[in-house]
Amino acid sequence: MASHGVARPATTILRSAEELQAEQAEIREYQDLENRIQANIAARNYTVEVLELTSKLLKKNPEYYTIWNVRRRLLIYGLFSKSSDSSSPSKGSQSTSPIVTTQTSSIPSSASALGTLKALDATQLDPESPNHGKNGTILDIIRADLEFLFPIMIKYPKCYWLWNYRLWLLQQANERLDPGITRGLWEREMILVGKMLVKDSRNFHGWGYRRKVVSELESEKLHGRSMVEPEFEYTTKMIHGQNGLSNFSAWHRRSKLIPRLLEERNADDATRRHFLKDEFDLVISAMYTDSYPYAQSAWFYYQFLMTTLTEYIGHATITPNFTQVGRIEYVGCQLSILKEMLDGAEDCKWIYDALVEYTMTLARMEERELCEGEREDCKLWLVELSKLDVLRTGRWDDLGLIFSKSP
Amino acid sequence: MSLASGPGVAGSLSLPEELQLAIEPHVKYIQSLDSRRDELEYWLTEHLRLNGLYWGLTALHLLGRPDALPRDQTIQFVLSCQHENGGFGAAPGHDAHLLYTCSAIQILAMIDAFDVLDEKGKGEGGGREGVGKYISSLQNQTTGTFAGDEWGEEDTRFIYTALNALSLLSMLDIVNVDRAVEYIISCENFDGGYGVSPAAESHSGQIFACLGALSIANRMDTVNVDKLGRWLSERQVEAGGLNGRPEKQEDVCYSWWVASSLTMIHKLHWIDGKKLTNFILKCQDPKEGGFADRPGDMVDVFHTCFGVAGLALLEFPGLEEIDAR
Structure with missing residues (x-):
């Protein structure tokens, strides 16, 4: 939306005649740009000049999704097929578009792939060179477009269309270029998304994009291999960064990586048990620093860790070979730790909330009713929570109903 | 319908202890939106025109003034956004997309104009069928999810918009609802919430979309009510407003996304409705009309819709009843 968090200027908007005039001129210029693009597209002028017009418009208004679509059509139906590394005009559909790869038996020989490699070298040597020049290669065009997007993304980091268009461009590279070259493009995306997440560590577009980039880099078609270790490291770094403990996005990502991480480490039962302990230590020490122990992100991660013990069937688990007795014991230990945490943090509702929840969970795991002592504890904790x-x-109040029933 | 923000600003006047809803100024504010063509922002927000019309019209209906926008012009504008493939764009000349197609169908349903769609609508088979076919063409047959448009972006929001529009058109049977439900289940997280895709972080907007889709599919049995209710109730912050994710700022629009989600799982009483009501009221401009995301910010029609909808959900006097389930 246009006005999320837009504070109003102190003075009301009373614009002078000049300002009003300037705004009208701006509107005319904007509409003129729009009309010129539409006229060119209607005439199927899929040229660099029209591409430049869309650039101009999108810099003013990156939310204009139709213009991003125009740009896609300009590339597919025009510039890609006119590029110096394509030998025949595209008939429009992606499957008939020229694809530069050493692996298909159609055109591109290894020679053209070499040519593209040279182009890559050239663009790397001269950062100024990428432009939408008439004789550029597909790689040149894609690289130039990726660079065009970057400053706009920095300015509008929450614009869905921008992230989508960027992914689409890279998918075009997947389809049209040699995997070795495409891989280089995706690798650079890791740097980009890293920067975006430094700017705003909670940007969910950024985190989503990161997952996609990683899955591409891991894919067989790009000769990839697992990145679960460095990604896990990344979440550790984020959690230890500024305001990191409140970064639920990082905690969440961590929760998703763990099962795969342990699998790939071929972790045995002892290692897994140790890992779980380390995670509990991490999150509990997180609670003891920063805004201890009130930040809810850490508490939700705590919930995740507990879930791996209490609801392991059909859910992520860290210690799959734990016996039921072992799990029950573990939950019991956590209850003791929580009770200790109350000391000096009697005003922390999260502790009471967890105590009530896992006291009930423990009884459920042991397939029994709550005992009288537990029931009384829960009632007292609920008084504190209220x-x-x-x-x-x-x-x-709803929780209270459970404990007010006679056993 | 202008999506431009302002001119009003939320809570700019010293508000009385007992906060009132400024119904007349809000109606006038929405009515005035299309007369702001001399502002650059009116043109810069054209990509939201059809959504804007839906937001404005919904607010007017809830404010008890369903006839405050001219019906004929509304229908005419909506139909002018339709493409030959049956889908709708944000405004004439803008590409078709599921988001706008849903808004179009919601508007036509709200003003009871499906007969005009049947008469003049485009797409294969025309009328309701034409729109239905556009929507069903966007379902991913393998995973059950929906793309937003021909370029293939997938997001759980699109499952909701597809099922919502199809249910209004009484055409749910033309898509694979079971598979869509399976996809939503695959997006569930340990906290009971849902994200844009499998493995994505829980987000209140996506939770609304996923619950809405499950509710339409009559599959609320798949929801982990206690966990999700806990997570959603923790969206309420001290100021009374709701945020979209843990440790983020509150925003009026979540008065709808979160509170309607809580309603769908019968847990609206897990937050403080009175404090939320007061927060929403503080986000209005009682003189010029409209709501902002937070007190002190510029108003706009998006926040006006969801502020009013939040109040209606909380059964604020003077507003039409709302059934979020």
Whole structure:
């Protein structure tokens, strides 16, 4: 939306005659640009000049999704087929578009792949060179477009269409270029998305894009292999970074990587048990620093770790070979730790919330009713919760109903 | 319908203790939106025109003024956004996309104009069928999810928009609902929430979309109500407003995404409705009309719709009842 977090200027918008005039001129210029693009597309002028017009418009308004689509058509139906590394005009559909690869038996010989490699070298040597020049290769065009996008993405990091268009461009590279070259493009995306996440470590477009880039780089077609280790490292780095403990996006990503990480490490039972302990230590120490112990991100990650013990069937698990007795013991230990945490943090509602939840869970795992002591504890914790967290009184009241029933 | 923000600003006047809903200014604000063609922002937001019309019209219906925009012009504008393939774009000349197609169908349903669509609509077979075929063509037959348009972007929002529009058209049977449901289930996270795709972080907007789709598919049985209810109730912050994800800022639009999600799982009472009501009311400009994301910011029609919808959900007096389930 145009006005998320837009504070109003102190003075009301009373514009002078000149300002009003300037705005009208701007509107005319904008509409003129729009009309010129539409007229050119209607006449099927899929040229560099028209591409430049779309660049101009999209810099003013990157939310204009139709113009991103125009740009896609300009490339597919025009510039890719006119590029110096294509030998025949495209008939329009992607499958008939010239594909530069050493692996298909159609055109491109290894010679043309070499040519593209040279182009890559040239563009790397001269950062100024990528442009949408008439005789550029497909690689040149894609690289130039990726570079065109970057400053706009920095300016509008939450614009869906920008991220989509960027992915589409790279998918075009997948289809049209040699995997060795395409891989280089995707590798650069890791740097880009790293920068975007430094700017805003919670940008969910950024995290989503990162997952896609990683899965491409891991793919067989790009001769990839697993990146689960460095990605896991990345979440550790993010969590330890500024405000990292409150970075639920990083915690979440971590929760998704763990099962695969352990699988790929061929972790045995002892290693897995150790790993789980380390994760509990990490999240609990996170609770003890920063805004301890009130930041909810760490508490949700704590919930994830507990879930791997309490709801392991059909869910992510860290210690699949734990016996039921072992799990019950572990949950019991966590309950003791939580009770200890209360010391000095009597005003932390998260601890009471967890105590109530896992006391009930423990009874469920042991297939028994709550004992009288547990029931009384839970009631007391709920009294604290009702005092500390009045916003969610309705929830505490609902929970209270469970304990008020006679055993 | 202008998507330009302002001119009003939320909570600019000193508000009385007992906050009121400024119904008349809000109606006037929405009515005035299409007369702002002298502002550059009016043109820069053309890609949201049809959504804007839906947001404005929904707010007007909830405010008890369904006739405040001219019906004929509304129908005419909506139909002018339709393409030969049956889909709708944001405005005439803008490409077809599921997001706008859903808005178009929602508007036509709201003003009871499917007969005009049947008479004048485009797409294969024309009328409702033409739109239905466009939507069903976007379903991924393997995974069950939907693409937003011909370029293939996938997002759980599109499952909701597809099923919502098809359900309004009484054409749910032309897509594979079971497979769409399976896809949504694959997007569920340990916290009970849903993201844009499998493995994506839970997000209140996506949760609304996924629950909405499950509700339409009559598959709310698949939801982990206690976990999701817990996560959603933790979206309420001290100021009374709701945020979209843990430790993010509150925003009026989540008054709808979160509160309607809580309603769908029968847990709206897990947050403080009175505090939320007060927060929403503080986000209005009682003089010029409209709502902003937060007090002190510029108003716009998107936040106006979801502010009013949030209030209606909380049964604020003077507003039409809303059934989020």
